Amino acid sequence: MSAITWVHRRIRAASDRPSVLLAALPLALLFALACNGSKEVAKEEAPPTGPRRGGTAVVAVISGPQGVNEYVSGARTNTREVLSMLFLNLASEQPDFTDHPPTFKPELAERWEYSSDKRSLTFFLRQDITWSDGVAVTADDVRFSWQAQSHPDIGWVGAEYKEPIEDVEVIDAHTVRFHFEYPFAGQMLYANEGVIIPKHAWSALPFDQWRANADWFLEHLVVSGPFTIDSWRANDEFRLVRNERYFDPELPYLDQVVLRVIPDRASQLVQLEAGSVDYINAISPDDRRRIMHTPNLVFTNYWGRGYAFISWNLRKPLFDDSRVRRALTMAIDRQAIVETLWGEFGRLAITPVPQNIWASKRDLPPIAFDPKEAMKILAEQGWSDHDGDGTIDRDGKPFAFELVTNLGNQQRMDSIVMVQEHLARIGIEVTTRNIPFNSLMPQLNTGDYDAVLIKLSVATDLDFSQYHSRNIASGRNFYAYSDPEVDGWLEAARRVEKAEDMGPYLDKIQGRLYRDEVHTFVWESQIVGAHLARLHGPEPNGYREMVDGAARLEAVHFQAYRVLIFATAHRGLPGAPLRPSHPPLLPSSLGAG
Amino acid sequence: MAPGEPASLFEDPRLSSEGRANLRRIFGLDRPLHQQYLTWMRSVLLRWDWGTSFVHGRPVSAMIGEAFPNTVRLALAAFLVNLLIGIPLGIWAALKRGQRGDHWIRLASILLFSMPTFWIGLVAILLFAGVLSILPAGGMQSTHAEQLTWGALLIDRLRHLIMPAGILGLVTSAATIRLLRNSLIEVMSSDFIRTARACGLPEVRVVLVHGLRNALGPLLQFFGLLLPGLLNGTLLMEVVFSWPGLGRLMFSSIQDADFPLILALTAMTGALVVGGSLLADLLQAVVDPRVRHAG
Numbered sequence: 001m002s003a004i005t006w007v008h009r010r011i012r013a014a015s016d017r018p019s020v021l022l023a024a025l026p027l028a029l030l031f032a033l034a035c036n037g038s039k040e041v042a043k044e045e046a047p048p049t050g051p052r053r054g055g056t057a058v059v060a061v062i063s064g065p066q067g068v069n070e071y072v073s074g075a076r077t078n079t080r081e082v083l084s085m086l087f088l089n090l091a092s093e094q095p096d097f098t099d100h101p102p103t104f105k106p107e108l109a110e111r112w113e114y115s116s117d118k119r120s121l122t123f124f125l126r127q128d129i130t131w132s133d134g135v136a137v138t139a140d141d142v143r144f145s146w147q148a149q150s151h152p153d154i155g156w157v158g159a160e161y162k163e164p165i166e167d168v169e170v171i172d173a174h175t176v177r178f179h180f181e182y183p184f185a186g187q188m189l190y191a192n193e194g195v196i197i198p199k200h201a202w203s204a205l206p207f208d209q210w211r212a213n214a215d216w217f218l219e220h221l222v223v224s225g226p227f228t229i230d231s232w233r234a235n236d237e238f239r240l241v242r243n244e245r246y247f248d249p250e251l252p253y254l255d256q257v258v259l260r261v262i263p264d265r266a267s268q269l270v271q272l273e274a275g276s277v278d279y280i281n282a283i284s285p286d287d288r289r290r291i292m293h294t295p296n297l298v299f300t301n302y303w304g305r306g307y308a309f310i311s312w313n314l315r316k317p318l319f320d321d322s323r324v325r326r327a328l329t330m331a332i333d334r335q336a337i338v339e340t341l342w343g344e345f346g347r348l349a350i351t352p353v354p355q356n357i358w359a360s361k362r363d364l365p366p367i368a369f370d371p372k373e374a375m376k377i378l379a380e381q382g383w384s385d386h387d388g389d390g391t392i393d394r395d396g397k398p399f400a401f402e403l404v405t406n407l408g409n410q411q412r413m414d415s416i417v418m419v420q421e422h423l424a425r426i427g428i429e430v431t432t433r434n435i436p437f438n439s440l441m442p443q444l445n446t447g448d449y450d451a452v453l454i455k456l457s458v459a460t461d462l463d464f465s466q467y468h469s470r471n472i473a474s475g476r477n478f479y480a481y482s483d484p485e486v487d488g489w490l491e492a493a494r495r496v497e498k499a500e501d502m503g504p505y506l507d508k509i510q511g512r513l514y515r516d517e518v519h520t521f522v523w524e525s526q527i528v529g530a531h532l533a534r535l536h537g538p539e540p541n542g543y544r545e546m547v548d549g550a551a552r553l554e555a556v557h558f559q560a561y562r563v564l565i566f567a568t569a570h571r572g573l574p575g576a577p578l579r580p581s582h583p584p585l586l587p588s589s590l591g592a593g
Numbered sequence: 594m595a596p597g598e599p600a601s602l603f604e605d606p607r608l609s610s611e612g613r614a615n616l617r618r619i620f621g622l623d624r625p626l627h628q629q630y631l632t633w634m635r636s637v638l639l640r641w642d643w644g645t646s647f648v649h650g651r652p653v654s655a656m657i658g659e660a661f662p663n664t665v666r667l668a669l670a671a672f673l674v675n676l677l678i679g680i681p682l683g684i685w686a687a688l689k690r691g692q693r694g695d696h697w698i699r700l701a702s703i704l705l706f707s708m709p710t711f712w713i714g715l716v717a718i719l720l721f722a723g724v725l726s727i728l729p730a731g732g733m734q735s736t737h738a739e740q741l742t743w744g745a746l747l748i749d750r751l752r753h754l755i756m757p758a759g760i761l762g763l764v765t766s767a768a769t770i771r772l773l774r775n776s777l778i779e780v781m782s783s784d785f786i787r788t789a790r791a792c793g794l795p796e797v798r799v800v801l802v803h804g805l806r807n808a809l810g811p812l813l814q815f816f817g818l819l820l821p822g823l824l825n826g827t828l829l830m831e832v833v834f835s836w837p838g839l840g841r842l843m844f845s846s847i848q849d850a851d852f853p854l855i856l857a858l859t860a861m862t863g864a865l866v867v868g869g870s871l872l873a874d875l876l877q878a879v880v881d882p883r884v885r886h887a888g
Contacts, residue, residue, distance in 0.1 A: 058736055063845060066649050073650070155616045160609040211619055214650030234649070234659060235845070236733060236837035258736050262835045263844065266715055267731060271835075274722040276730040438599070438850040474610030 056256040057535060060268040060277040064238055064261045067214040068221055068229065069202070070195050071148050071156040082259065085240060086223040087195035090123050090142070091188070093460065100358050101499035102460045104188060108137060108196055108224070118183035118497055121191055125174040129247045131198050131222040139176035143168045144199035146178075153208040161193040185499040186461045198222045226252040235261055272297070272530060281529035284410065285345045288528050298535075301528040303356040306457040307349040308412065309519040310403070310419065314480045315447050318401055323377055325517040329367050331374035332422045338523045340418070341411045345528060349521035351510040352456065352464060356524075359462055359503055361510040367517075375426050385427050392427035400429035401450035404443075407434040415522065416453050445475025453522070462502060464509060465490055467518075481518050599647045599850050620647050633856060644853030646846075653857045656842060663733060664838030667761070667827050670754050672819070674762020679769025684800065686770060687777035687808075699774075702767035710764055714833035717756050729753050731835035757834040761827060765819065772815055776808040783807070809880050817873020820865060 065082040067073035073083070091104040091112070109123040129137045146168040149156050164184070169177045178191045201222045205213060221229055226248075227240035238259040242252055260277060262268045269287055271277045273294060281300075283291075291297060312319035312328070319325055338346045353360040378384075382394040391398040403419060405412040413434050420430040435443065443449050465471060468490050469482035486509055493505035513519070599620070608616070617623045621632065636642040643653040686698040722730035729735065735749050780786065781804050789799045828840030839858065846854035 056736060152615055153619065155612065155619045157608045157612060157616075159612050211650055212645040215655070231739075233837065234651075234656065235841050236835070237736075260732060260736075260835060261837070262731060263841065264711075264832045267718065267833050267835065270715055270718045270723060271730040274718065274726070274730045276722060276732075436848075438848070471610075474613075476610070 051253050051536065053253050054255050055253075056258055057254055057279060058258045058260055058277045060262045060271060060280045061259050062261075062263055062265075062268075064235060064259065067217065069197065069210065069214070069217040071154050071197070072210045072214065072217075082238070082240075083195060084225070085227045085257070086221075086225045086229070087197065088129070088137075088224045089195055090192050093189070093192065097358055097460050098356050101185075104192070108142075112188070114187075118187070119181075120177050120179045121187055122171070122175060122177045123191075125176065126247065127174055129224060130245050131201070131224055132228050132243050132245050133201070133222045134245065135198070135200050135222070136173070137196065137198075137224055138173045139170040140173075141196050141199045142176040143170050144203060145194060145196045148197065148207065148210075149194050151207045154210050156194070158193055161190045164190060182495070183497050184494060185496050185502055186463070189461045196224065198224075227257060230256070237261065272532070275532065278535045279529070279531040281527070283528050283530055285342050285528065288345070288530075289343070291530070296533045297530050298533050299528060299530050301345065301526045303354065304457065304525060304527045305354055305357060305460075306455050306524070307352060307354055307521060308415070308453065308455040308523045308525070309349060309352075309521045310451055310453045311479045311519050312451050313447060313449055313478075314482075314518070316401070316450055318399065318450070321381060322516045324381055324383075325520070326367065327374040327377040327381075328423070328428075329517060329520040330370045330377070331426045331428070332419050332520060332522075333369045334366075334520070334522050335369060337415050337418050341415060342523060342525050345526040346523045347525075349524045351514060351521065352458065352519075353462070353506065353510060354458060354524050357458060357460075357462070359506045361507050361514075364510065364514050371422075371426050378426070390427060391429045398429060399427070400431070402431045402433060403451045403453060404433045404435050404440065404449055405453040406437040406440050408437070411525075412453055412455070419453070444478040447475075447478060447480060462499075462506060463494075464506070465494075467509065467513070479518060481513075481516075483512060483516070486512055599852070633853070637860075643857040646851050646854050648846075648849045648851045648854075653853050656854065657839065657857060657861065660837060660839045660842045663836060664827055664831070664840065667754070667758055667830065667836055667838060668820075670758035671761035671765065671827070671830075672816075674759055675766045675769055675819075678763060679766035680773060682766070683770040683773025684777060684805065686774040687781065688800065690774075690778055695774075698770060702770045705764055706767035708764070710760065711829045711833050713760050713764070714757070714830060717760060718833070721756060728756055731833075733836060757827075757830040757836055761830050768815065769812065772812050773808060776811050777804055780804050780808040806880055810877055813876045813880065814873045817869040817871075817876070818866070820869035820872065 065073065065079040067079070068083065068086060070080065070083045070087070073079050088108045090107060090109045092107045094103045094105060096103055106126070108125055108129060110126045112121060112123045114121055123142070125137065125139060125142070127136075131137060146162060146165065148154055150159055150162040150165075164181050164187075166179045166181055169179060171177055178187070180187055201220050202217065204220075205216055218229065218232060223229075223243055224246075226243055226246045228243045230239040230241040232238055238261075240257040240259070242255055246252070260271075262271060262277070265283070265287075268277065268280045269283060269291065272280050273291060275296075288299065288301075292299070310332075312325055314320060334348055338348055347355070348366045350364050350366050351361055355362055378392060378399075383392045383399055384394075385392050387393060389398075391400065393399065403416050405416050407413070416432045416434075420432050423430050440452070440454075444452060444454075466476050466478075467481050467483075468477060468487050469484070470487070471477040472480050472482065489505040489508050489512075493502045493509075496502055496505075614623070621629055624632075633644060636644065641654075643657075645651065646653055646656060649656065682698050682702075686695045689695045718730045721728040729752055731753075733750065733753055734746070735741075735753075738746055738749055741749055777800075781800070786799060786804060789803050790796075794803075827836070827838055828844055830836060831838045831840040832844060839861075842854065843858045845851075846858065
């Protein structure tokens with residue numbers, strides 16, 4: 001086959017990218033002539049034999065893990081995702097929260113039981129699990145982990161989860177008991193939050209030196225999970241290799257997982273199309289549509305546990321009346337926003353509990369888009385265009401405010417412009433501004449904003465304490481919402497002993513927030529990922545919100561057939577796939593991405 | 594002073610207000626700004642300790658030390674491409690002033706200079722890595738590079754260097770071409786060039802020895818400033834091609850509001866600007882006797 005014929009075929013194969021071809025055609029011909037003889041030979045491997053053990057999967061990540069010690073590493077989700085491949089939790093939380101509270105499967109602990117007064121929870125550890133250096137995982141490790149999690153000199157971001165835990169008692173080498181201040185539904189979640197770390201390897205460094213010695217933990221790394229670290233090139237590439245002492249001899253299928261840091265989403269996509277990476281787990285709907293017909297790509301999508309909303313700053317007189325807030329919601333064509341930005345990958349959000357979570361109050365109807373009614377409501381409140389300048393006003397003051405969102409998220413930046421346009425139609429003047437996330441958060445926490453469009457992710461413990469009035473001062477309740485009844489329901493929900501019993505309180509809270517129109521809820525969206533067809537097993541689930549890094553790769557594998565081997569391969573042989581599994585607890589979280 | 598706080602630490606909603614205050618205490622962010630700055634200055638000047646990254650928990654100097662050689666490698670390769678393209682084309686355009694070749698070179702250099710580098714990078718990846726599959730799409734070396742022999746590893750790394758260095762060199766060569774062309778045109782109309790020609794010197798010697806040497810002045814100034822510019826200007830290439838250099842480090846440190854890292858990188862950039870200017874002045878004195886004698 002001549003070089004020109006070959007290039008012609010390659011270009012036809014890429015015919016769904018006409019814009020690229022226009023730019024690339026002359027150069028392609030030039031290069032083909034220069035590189036005559038560079039041919040790709042593809043062949044089919046042996047017939048299918050199920051999961052193949054071995055291989056290397058290359059996963060694109062936006063940023064690398066920030067260390068191997070969860071308790072002093074950055075809180076980014078991709079760091080936690082990677083660490084969940086190195087270390088085990090006591091139990092594995094399951095993604096079965098759509099119809100009931102999530103259940104747990106044994107992991108380090110083979111079983112657990114509550115005391116009769118439900119103030120203590122005892123875990124019985126498996127006896128066949130060792131660290132990668134052969135030392136047994138014991139109850140001492142569990143207690144040591146709790147001490148690290150709650151130590152003030154370490155300042156772990158999840159330390160609040162350990163506050164209700166009075167003590168962690170070592171009963172024997174494989175039995176450990178958590179003592180709680182009071183019984184509540186989230187005890188299992190709270191006890192299970194955070195991975196178990198090796199006491200024998202890491203206790204040599206005093207807690208007050210942990211924050212400044214990330215490299216020390218890497219040098220003294222022993223793991224209990226399916227993978228361990230083989231090489232660590234910061235900001236570049238992280239190579240994980242199979243932990244030969246992992247308790248399940250069948251897993252992981254993969255020999256290696258390479259996390260390649262590709263900070264630009266567009267570059268990630270291009271590298272996926274080029275076959276340089278096997279898996280990326282967050283692509284935009286636009287990109288999904290663009291590459292949906294690309295051969296050898298498989299797409300995965302699932303509903304996240306997040307919702308985007310406009311939060312009105314209730315401290316501002318402009319937004320202190322729920323009727324005005326409702327009128328604002330009615331004037332914004334949210335359905336149009338969802339369809340424009342997300343298409344089939346989005347839907348209207350109605351309450352702060354996404355519709356794929358068991359406690360969602362699904363019988364609340366979305367507030368209809370009705371700008372005429374909105375204008376009528378506003379007029380009843382005294383907001384009309386008295387001076388004829390096109391902007392409604394009251395007592396000589398125009399209805400004008402600033403709507404902000406975080407810089408870098410295209411959907412949100414686009415959506416605030418749409419909101420601006422919709423509100424302009426009823427005479428409201430909105431200025432928009434995109435602010436870097438690390439600057440936006442302090443602004444919100446101090447109440448220094450008018451309105452913000454942002455996204456929250458909901459943890460499966462369904463803690464909505466951000467609506468409690470006591471959290472206004474700390475900034476967690478940055479909307480400044482205050483309702484004593486809601487405070488009472490939140491506290492009552494926190495004290496129930498069975499998660500199902502939270503349902504009635506959460507119903508009331510959602511109903512009240514809906515009535516008070518604290519926010520304008522805009523969308524819930526799906527998370528779309530893509531991987532090469534040769535990779536099997538990356539089954540995403542709704543438990544993994546904010547997926548910025550690798551899904552857990554333990555059970556991902558390469559199918560033995562359909563593996564293309566390129567004779568000119570600079571890519572190396574293909575590797576193996578990913579396992580859906582037990583990620584760490586992801587709490588209610590603000591998402592920048 | 595950049596607003597914000599270390600986002601990847603403080604954005605976690607699990608963080609209670611007490612936890613936030615505790616973290617601020619651990620990092621010293623609860624102290625007045627001037628105190629924080631003086632503490633940092635003292636540790637740099639007295640102990641050459643540039644601090645510890647808030648986000649990574651690693652010494653800043655170690656992080657910069659890892660990224661610096663990668664950026665230097667990319668910047669030097671890009672500089673080489675710049676010279677290889679810019680100098681011959683600059684000379685040629687000057688000698689063919691007003692002719693068709695000159696017009697095309699000037700047009701091409703304007704186009705190159707005005708095109709977004711990241712876009713060129715993405716198109717190049719799609720073309721050479723995607724459609725043609727002849728170059729790697731990103732990174733500094735292949736996934737299995739550790740298993741390669743020394744020679745194969747060298748080739749592998751060179752292949753990874755071709756696209757980012759080629760594009761960066763190509764784009765910056767546009768300025769080299771234009772500067773050299775203008776400077777050489779001016780020099781070639783000087784009296785001493787006419788004298789050289791009148792003495793019967795070959796045209797090649799007139800251009801390359803007498804003309805080029807005297808035309809290099811503005812170019813050397815440009816190269817002096819290009820040094821820090823290349824180191825920081827690799828940012829887009831480093832992001833698009835996943836190249837683990839200083840640009841990427843700066844990018845992520847700003848995103849994270851990782852103040853110790855930002856401070857160190859800013860100080861380093863400042864030093865490079867000063868060093869680059871000084872180097873340009875020294876080089877100019879070497880090639881131009883008028884500068885040397887005036888000094």
